[in-house]
Amino acid sequence: NSCARAKNIPAIKDASLKADRAFRAGAIATGCGMRLETMSGYMPTVPCSDVTAIKEALEDVAKDQYKIVYEGAECHGTASTDFGDVSCIMPLLQFSTGGYTGQLHNPDVRVTDEYLAYVVTAKVFALTAYKLLKNGGNYAKGLLDSYQAVMTKESYVEFMDSMNSVEEIPMAPLEIV
Structure with a gap:
């Protein structure tokens, strides 16, 4: 599970995308596969x-x-x-x-x-x-x-839903040489 926290909404999106990319890169590089569940973290205080x-x-x-x-x-x-x-x-x-x-x-x-x-x-x-x-x-x-x-109730719910995702990367073990 992954969720990002930051001082503003664009920074939350940016941090979340970068963290997910890093998790994907690690899984792909090692061939271990992964289930990545990204969820919305807490919003910054206004x-x-x-x-x-x-x-x-x-x-x-x-x-x-x-x-x-x-x-x-x-x-x-x-x-x-x-x-x-x-x-x-x-x-x-x-x-x-x-x-x-x-x-x-x-x-x-x-x-x-x-x-x-x-x-x-x-x-x-x-x-x-x-x-x-x-x-x-x-x-x-x-x-x-x-x-x-910063948001209406509707845009808040929409944003939170948009931050939730599940991604599966299949295992692809590297050959041992």
């Missing part, structure tokens, strides 16, 4: 330009107790999640909190600050929702107005 609601919520909840770092829209993270997929078709606000040690998605993750990990996080979610909806949803409307969708 950052929101208007993060007022979440920024205010973070400051209201945590600025007196914890350091708050804003990475901004220009930040390029190396992790991929379905967050990127959804952010291609609708605006999403993303934040992360601490309160744990270890590598995410690994057995060594340990909660070290339950208040930060659970309570502060829940408060930020709740206060962000409140700020988005108060005053007739002014912040939510601003978020929607400033967002530029």
Whole structure:
């Protein structure tokens, strides 16, 4: 199985084509044959330009107790999640909190600050929702107005389907001399 990740959609296509070509070349060169299943990877995150609601919520909840770092829209993270997929078709606000040690998605993750990990996080979610909806949803409307969708739902589904393929290269062992 193969799937590519990249910072933008053309780069995903390019990386996927190059990886598949390299796998094919290896199989053909060694004569071993291969079944290549290419699938769509996670899409890159489309950052929101208007993060007022979440920024205010973070400051209201945590600025007196914890350091708050804003990475901004220009930040390029190396992790991929379905967050990127959804952010291609609708605006999403993303934040992360601490309160744990270890590598995410690994057995060594340990909660070290339950208040930060659970309570502060829940408060930020709740206060962000409140700020988005108060005053007739002014912040939510601003978020929607400033967002530029990369894809429609239909073009997203079409793209994801276009990235899925299965190819069989038969074994062609080389003669041993």
